[in-house]
Structure formats: C-alpha cells, structure tokens
Amino acid sequence: MIDVLYFAWVRERIGLPRETVETQAATVADLVEELKAREPRYEAAFADLTALRVALDQDLAEFDASLEGVREVAFFPPMTGG
C-alpha cells in the first residue's frame, strides 16, 4: 500500500488529490505504467514524463528510483514558487 498524491494540473487531470494504491511496482516508472493502464485520465496525466516531477517521501527523486520502503509518492509539474 502506498499513498499517491497529485498536485496542480496533474491533480486536475486525474480528478483527485490523493489515493491509496495497492501495488507491487518496483520503481516509480513501473507505478506510472500501472496507473496509465487504469483509465484514460491517468494516461493523459502521465503522457509526457518530461513535463512531470516526482517526490518520494517528500524528497525529489527520479522516475527510475526504487519504491522499496517508500510510503508516499507525489506527482506534479515543475515547481513555480518564489
């Protein structure tokens, strides 16, 4: 079980801010493939991974990172703070 969070237009495209996902995915990329296979709205949100960033347990990570021991995964567009 892993908590998956979505922010900004990723949240809007998928239609919810967070969900708990039952998964055996080994890496972030594997999780993305599982989510994309679910429904077109996930497919749309994850169509271009270069437009997305990922954080694992609230630290920025890469899409090939392992999910071992991770409790919280967040997907979002590049940040626009300041």
Next chain:
Amino acid sequence: MKISVQAEPFDLGVEMAGFGIGREDVGAVVSFTGIVRDDTGAMEALELEHYPGMTERAIAKIVGEAIERWKLADVIVIHRHGRLGVGEQIMMVATAARHRVAAFEAAEFLMDYLKSRAPFWKKEHGPEGTAWVAAKDEDEDALKRW
C-alpha cells in the same frame, strides 16, 4: 531563523525589526519581497497551491545550504499560499551575514531555489478562466550558477 508557509499576509516591518541587529558578527542585512504582478492587465488573482510537509522540508534544506555556504547569522523565509490579489506580497527572504556580498548572494540563491525546488504551483485567474503558470527554462538555468 524563521521559516513560515502561510496563507496570511505578513508585515515586512515587523519581520525585519531587530533582524540581524545588536550582534557582533553581522555587518549586512538584505531583504527581498516578491509581489503579485499582472503582466496581462487582466489578472484577477494568483492562486498558489503547495505540498504541505514537503514545502517546509524543501525550504529548510535550501536554507540549511545557504547558512552553510555563506555562513549566515540569520535567515527569514516566508512564503504564502492560497488566493492572492494583484499587488499583494507573495513571499520574502532576509539574510544576515558578516559581509554585504554574502548577504546579497545568499538572498539570490534562496530566491533561485525557492522558485524551482520548493513545491509551489501558481495558477492565474482572469476573465477568461484560469491557467497554470508554466515553469521557465531560465529559472532552471538560474540554478546552474550556484
């Protein structure tokens, strides 16, 4: 040191009163305030979404790096979220250091990193609806100088 992620406005005068004052190791204080600007002439509001928890964590990491690198005596970072009107304050940073160059550089470093590494997302509200603000390549490029 003060880090605050908040919806409420802040009072720059109150925040800066006494900052870096009365100590022997501070010779320079710099502050920067970001204001909601309207580039199109039709913006009604700017909405800032953030990632509670990660936001504070990311800012603390950036502040820690700045303290270490420029030997800062004190730092303030305040960043607002929620719906902000044109002309309102979005955020501020302040740095206190032994010398001017360190205080200025550290403030710029903090700004560059807050723009691209703190999990905030801006959305513009206008008469024709809303639009997410896209990250700019130059903001990412700005990190390379550090």
